[in-house]
Amino acid sequence: MSAALETVLARAGLKVTANEFLNLVEDAAKKLTSPQVDPAAHFTEAERDALTGVGLDLSPLGEGESDPRARTVAEQTVLRDTALSVGQAATRIGVDTSRIRHRIGERRLIGWKDRGGWRLPAWQFSDSDVLPGLDVVLAWMPADQPALVLANFMTTPQEDLEINERPVSPREWLLAGGDPQRVADLAASIGTPA
Secondary structure (H helix, E strand, O other): OHHHHHHHHHHOOOOOOHHHHHHHHHHHHHHHOOOOOOHHHHOOHHHHHHHHHOOOOOOOOOOOOOOOHHHHHHHHHHHHHHOEEHHHHHHHHOOOHHHHHHHHHOOOOOOEEEOOEEEEOHHHEOOOOEOOOHHHHHHHOOOOOOHHHHHHHHHOOEEEEEEOOEEEOHHHHHHOOOOHHHHHHHHOOOOOOO
């Protein structure tokens, strides 16, 4: 399995060994998932009645059912592993590290504290700069949303953003020179019930 995982990681462009990646997955799983295997145990009897009354299934996973949390753990692991340090971000865009911290403080870049310092999601950057129009988009993104939610939004094709009649992700849209306000308008509704 190690060789197959190394191949997948290399194809994805992740510079990490299979063991390091599996350690990240284990760490993310511990942080993101509850060891509780019975979902109903998280709720009071009244809450269980209310939730099952509207059609939610609170029964434990059956044999052979895959755990839906696995995708989130994998996505969180990749997000963490591909995130840039302040130094890496500064080098990529050719500025001093203090400028990166300043941009984080002004919410012109987003990140989280981890591994002894700031981590900045890679989706915010091109090969040599920040995404064009990123400051406009970040000004409209809800600040209360987790980094993984924002990453998924920025990297998932949106039907309202098309290039050559093909839906593209907000990141692709911005890299292609699309109007950042169109992305900002979509970003403003992240976390809002449809």
